[in-house]
Amino acid sequence: MRVPFIDLKAQHAALAEPLRQAMAAVMAECAFVGGHWVRDFEAAFAAAVGAHHCLGVGNGTDALAIALRAAGVGPGDEGITAANTFIATAEAITMAGARRSSSIAPTTI
Structure with missing residues (x-):
């Protein structure tokens, strides 16, 4: 079927x-x-x-970056994301001024 x-x-x-x-x-x-x-x-x-x-934006990267800024994320903060995320997630963390970090455990790959 x-x-x-x-x-x-x-x-x-x-x-x-x-x-x-x-x-x-x-x-x-x-x-x-x-x-x-x-x-x-x-x-x-x-x-x-x-x-x-409501704020209309042109793409998901901007939406994520604005949401992070609205939540108060900025310089001195760390954004933790999955290592296999779409690039927009990591880029939005950087755009908000935070340090991005991601890692995976070798046993869960």
């Missing part, structure tokens, strides 16, 4: 037309960074999750 991992086509179908319309509006205004589209997203997302604030 073949069990699909995830049916992206089915998920996209319900959102296809609203996404096309939203992308067309953004393209028509050439509003690719910042502006009212981002402010509208941040307000809607904050409301959806019950938060007072």
Whole structure:
């Protein structure tokens, strides 16, 4: 029996037309960074999750770095991560000003 991992086509179908319309509006205004589209997203997302604030970012590395800074991580701190993590994890620790560290035990490889 073949069990699909995830049916992206089915998920996209319900959102296809609203996404096309939203992308067309953004393209028509050439509003690719910042502006009212981002402010509208941040307000809607904050409301959806019950938060007072939301900050839209361009990638996961920035999201991790901002979260670390918001938590007070900075120079003099140590960020411990798994040795086989994606590079963004270690990079975000460095971007926050902390020293990154990772190790694995030879018996658990």
